Amino acid sequence: MTQRFPIPRYPTGWFQVCWSDELKVKEAKPLQAFGRDLVMFRTESGEARVLDAYCPHMGAHLGHGGVVEGESVKCPFHAWQFDGTGKCTDLPYANKIPAKAEIKAWHVHEHSGLVLVWHDIDDRPPLWHTPEFPELTSDDWSEPVRRTWRFRSHNQEMGENVVDIAHFKYLHGMLQVPPAVAEGREHIFHMETPTYMKSGHGDTEGTLVTNSYGFGVTTNHFEGFVGTLCVGNVIAVDDDFVEVRFTFAVKKMGGADVTRGIGKAFVAEISRQLEQDIPVWENKIYLEKPIFCDGDGPFTKYRRWGKQFFPDWYRKRALEAWRSEREARPEFRPTEK
Ligand code: FES
Ligand SMILES: [Fe+2]
Known part of the structure; x- marks a missing residue:
C-alpha cells in the first residue's frame, strides 16, 4: 500500500453509505467502506443494519446471497443467522451455538433519508450524532x-x-x-x-x-x-x-x-x-x-480542528509511513546546494 497522504485514511465520524430507499425491507447487499467488506441489510421491522461481511463459520460473504429473516440475516452457505448486533441467533443443525459465533456490528443512524454508519479506528461507540435535516423531508x-x-x-x-x-x-x-x-x-x-x-x-x-x-x-x-x-x-x-x-x-x-x-x-x-x-x-x-x-x-484552524478525528497513534503511523515513502523518491529529496 502506498501512503499518499501524511494523514490517516479513515477518520472517526458518521459516513453515508446509501440513501434510505436504496435499502429495501428484507434486502441484504454488499457494502465496501473504510477499506472493509461489509454487509448491509434491512430487517422486517425496517431497521437498517450493517455488519462485517464474512460469516465467522466458514467465511461466506453475507451480502452475496444472504437472506433477511425477521431481524437477522441468514448466511447462504449453512444458514447460520446473525442479528443487527452481530450475535448468532439461529444455527439450525446444532444443539449449541458456539460462543464465538459473532460478527462485528457497526453503528447505524438513519434519518432525513440517509443511512449513516459510524467509523472509529479504535472501535469507540459514537461520540456524537449529526443533526437531522428536516428540509430533506419537508413539504x-x-x-x-x-x-x-x-x-x-x-x-x-x-x-x-x-x-x-x-x-x-x-x-x-x-x-x-x-x-x-x-x-x-x-x-x-x-x-x-x-x-x-x-x-x-x-x-x-x-x-x-x-x-x-x-x-x-x-x-x-x-x-x-x-x-x-x-x-x-x-x-x-x-x-x-x-x-x-x-x-x-x-x-x-x-x-x-x-x-x-x-x-x-x-x-x-x-x-x-x-x-x-x-x-x-x-x-x-x-x-x-x-x-x-x-x-x-x-x-x-481547520487542520487543528481536524486532528480530533484521528487518534494520535494513527496519525503518527501515517506520518511516519508517508515520510519514509517520500524519502525514497528523488523528487522529494532536499536539493543539495
Ligand atoms: S459460512 Fe456462513 S453458515 Fe457456514
Ligand atoms: Fe472547490
Whole structure:
C-alpha cells in the first residue's frame, strides 16, 4: 500500500453509505467502506443494519446471497443467522451455538433519508450524532435531487475545500469571495460567507452557512432571496477512492416551475464546482506544511480542528509511513546546494 497522504485514511465520524430507499425491507447487499467488506441489510421491522461481511463459520460473504429473516440475516452457505448486533441467533443443525459465533456490528443512524454508519479506528461507540435535516423531508422544500461521484481523494483534502476561499475565484471562476467567519466547535466546523448564488434568475446575494460534522457530513445552506440546502457526504471506500453523495433541496417559492428552475441551476452550479475540483484532487499531493499566505482561508484552524478525528497513534503511523515513502523518491529529496 502506498501512503499518499501524511494523514490517516479513515477518520472517526458518521459516513453515508446509501440513501434510505436504496435499502429495501428484507434486502441484504454488499457494502465496501473504510477499506472493509461489509454487509448491509434491512430487517422486517425496517431497521437498517450493517455488519462485517464474512460469516465467522466458514467465511461466506453475507451480502452475496444472504437472506433477511425477521431481524437477522441468514448466511447462504449453512444458514447460520446473525442479528443487527452481530450475535448468532439461529444455527439450525446444532444443539449449541458456539460462543464465538459473532460478527462485528457497526453503528447505524438513519434519518432525513440517509443511512449513516459510524467509523472509529479504535472501535469507540459514537461520540456524537449529526443533526437531522428536516428540509430533506419537508413539504415546504422541493423533492431532494441526488448526485454521486467516485474518485481518488481523501476526506480531509476535500473538507479543506470549504476553507479554501481563494480557489473559489481562481478555480471556480467566482467574481470574489469575501472573507469568511470560521470556527471549530467540538466536532462541528462552522463557517459563514456572505456571497452570491447563481439562481437561474440571475445572481442573488445571501449568506452561505457551512457546517461540517466531522469529515463525513457537510451541509451548505444558502439563505437570501432563495433558500437552498446541499447535504454533502464523503466516505473513504478503500485506500484510494472516496464516494461522494450530494442531496440537494430548494425552498419552494413562486410556483413549481420557478422552484424547479432554481433547483436545476443550483445542482448544476455545485456539480460544476465539484467536477472542477476532482482533477485537482486526483492529481495533487497533500503537503504536510504548505506555504500559506495572508490571503488564504483558515486552513490552520481547520487542520487543528481536524486532528480530533484521528487518534494520535494513527496519525503518527501515517506520518511516519508517508515520510519514509517520500524519502525514497528523488523528487522529494532536499536539493543539495
Ligand atoms: S459460512 Fe456462513 S453458515 Fe457456514
Ligand atoms: Fe472547490
